[in-house]
Amino acid sequence: MHKMVDNVGPLYQKIKDHILQRIADGDWPAGSRVPSENELVKLFKVSRMTTNRALRELTDEGVLMRVAGVGTFVAEVKAHSHPLEIHNxxxxxxxxxxxxxxxVLILEEVRAGAETASWMEINKGESVFHSRIVHFEQGRPIQLEDRFVNPEVAPGYMAQDFSRTTPYEYLMSMAPLLKAEHVVKAVMPDGATRQHLDMDENEPCLLVERRTWSGDRVVTIARLWHPGSRYELSGKFRP
Amino acid sequence: MHKMVDNVGPLYQKIKDHILQRIADGDWPAGSRVPSENELVKLFKVSRMTTNRALRELTDEGVLMRVAGVGTFVAEVKAHSHPLEIHNxxxxxxxxxxxxxxxVLILEEVRAGAETASWMEINKGESVFHSRIVHFEQGRPIQLEDRFVNPEVAPGYMAQDFSRTTPYEYLMSMAPLLKAEHVVKAVMPDGATRQHLDMDENEPCLLVERRTWSGDRVVTIARLWHPGSRYELSGKFRP
DNA sequence: CAGTGGTCTAGACCACGTT
DNA sequence: ACGTGGTCTAGACCACTGG
Known part of the structure; x- marks a missing residue:
């Protein structure tokens, strides 16, 4: 399955897209050398400042790694995320x-238990949607997402194909997500979680629990398990 | 006295530092207009490409906000605190x-190894301060802090009593901390760490790695281990 | 030595929004 | 019309690395 590379936009973006596409296709595995700035100048018939910007931005984004006097290489990427933002x-x-x-492991309508009802600020026994999805990066599991959704906000949730669209994309299209609350923990996974995430015996999970509001209603609560060896949260801030 | 030699480094970095300093000093509050690219060209006597890079990078980092045809402005400050903003x-x-x-377990002056030097952006073998401190809440260990400090920025570090003042408080008094980078991981502790934190056998650590800059120099890097069963990061925010 | 990335210049054209 | 940011060019000098 090949993504179409956008033909419009700035030249440096076309170069970035081309490199990202080659990495995604597996043509350039981690550690492999990518064309130098001067080689890209000839390939794309642009000035060196343009290829420099493309390579520099991909480096700032963690996709590439550069060594002056040596070359530019595909970075050994460890998954990371900015906890400040609700991420897709x-x-x-x-x-x-x-x-x-x-x-998709589970997609069902259930009656809220006491704890779930409390977290979602609804009454016990009310109907809620429940999904459990494993997300894969390059074929390796990177996140186990267990989610409860308020049916009043997202009535079409059960009809979605979450192997094509993420719950985040669908929920964002249904309601503006105005407020969120999150908790980050380090925990040991139970057996099923460890199996779903293809984790080693003594490996911990980075667990993110998130609650999201639209207006004064809880839209969704999610528990996101990540393998500690393959996922980390990162961010840059000004004190 | 430590002399700040700020006539080193790229020109675009000097412009970035100048803008960050003005924002930190309160001269340019959120929403206020910053000088245009052409105005900065005259101020710093550089080409427009250089001022463009400084403003563009600060925009990518979320510090500024730009509107084509209008101008560049200081971005609105995030209203809600972030878990990773907890420094002290x-x-x-x-x-x-x-x-x-x-x-205080360790307070020493050592020569930087290859990895430490790389993280602190100094040369291998240069002198750095190293401290290791256990922090207790209600008598129970809650954080093991392993820290390296740039001696040029904080020459009096070794003379502090860190059972009374935290390293963060001292460092903040010595230099304006303009930028920080955080990584959060879930890891298993080694034996010594587990003992210092009074943790159970199969309990993971929530590890926060933080790197802090003042201008273009790394002030300090810290690894903060927390017992997974007794510590979690949490926060609220508005997207 | 030749090649690499890192930076910088002095121009240029464009789309956009305000005046 | 004018100033803004967005992009791009065709050079340039430097520090560094490899053979």
């Missing part, structure tokens, strides 16, 4: 030039 | 109304 795991993975896929 | 563990514990104490 699919966009995050595509942004690294990697292949994304998903597997 | 003592304030955090006092904020919970709990008792805080600390135990």
């Amino acid at each position: 795991i699919a966009d995050e993975i595509h942004g690294r030039g990697h292949d994304y896929s998903a597997k | 563990i003592a304030d955090e514990i006092h904020g919970r109304g709990h008792d805080y104490s600390a135990k």
Whole structure:
């Protein structure tokens, strides 16, 4: 499955897209050398400042790694995310030039238990949607997403194909996500979680619990398990 | 006295530092207009490509906001605190109304190894300060802090009593901390770390790695280990 | 030595929004 | 019309690395 490379936009963006596409296709694995600035100048018939910007931005984004006097290489990427932003795991993975896929384990309508009802600020026994999805990066599981959704906000949730569209994309299209609350923990996974995430015996999980509001209603609560060896949260801030 | 030699480094970095300093000093509040590219060209006597790069990078980092045909403005400050903005563990514990104490395990001057030098952006073998401190909440260990400090920025570091003042408080008094980078991971502790933090056998650590800059120099790098069962990061925000 | 990335210049054309 | 940012060119000098 090849993504279409956009033919419009700035030249440096075309060069970035081309490199991301080659990485995603597996032509340029991690550690391999990418064309030098001068080689890209000849390939794309642009000035060196333009190829420099493309390579520099991909380096700032963590996709490439550069060594002056040596060359530019595809970075050994460790998954990372900015906890400040509500992220679309699919966009995050595509942004690294990697292949994304998903597997739906559960998609059902259930009655809220006491704890779930409390978190979603609804009454116990009310109907809620429940999904459990494994997200894959380059074929390796990177996130187990367990989610409850308020049916009043997203009535069409059960009819979505979440192997093609992420819950985030659908929920964003249904309601503006105005407020979120998150908790980050380090925990040991249970057996099923460890198996779904293809984790080693003594490996911890980075667990993100997130609650999202639109207006004064809880739209969704999510528990996102990540393998500690393959996922980290990162961010830059001004104190 | 430590002399700040700021006539080193790329020109675009000097322009970025100048703008960050003016924002930090309160001269340019959120929403205020910053000089245009052409105005900065005259001020710094550089080409427009150089001022463009400085403003573009600050925009990519979320510091500024640009509108073509209008101007460049200081971005609105995020209203809600972020879990990773918690710098001072003592304030955090006092904020919970709990008792805080600390135990200094290591306070020494060492020569930077290859990895430390790389992270601190200095040369291998140069002198750096190294400290390792356990922080206690209500008498229970809550954080093991392993830190390297740039001696040029904080020459008096070795003379501090870190059972009374946290490293963060001292460093903040020595240099304006203009930028920070964080990575959060879930890892298993080694034996010594587990003992210092009084953790169970199969318990993971929440590890925060933080790198802090003042201008274009790395002031300090810190690795903060927390027992997974007793510590979590949490926060609210508006997208 | 030749090649690499890192930076910088002094121009240029364009789309856009304000005046 | 004018100033703004957005992009791009065709050079240039430098520090560094490899053979």
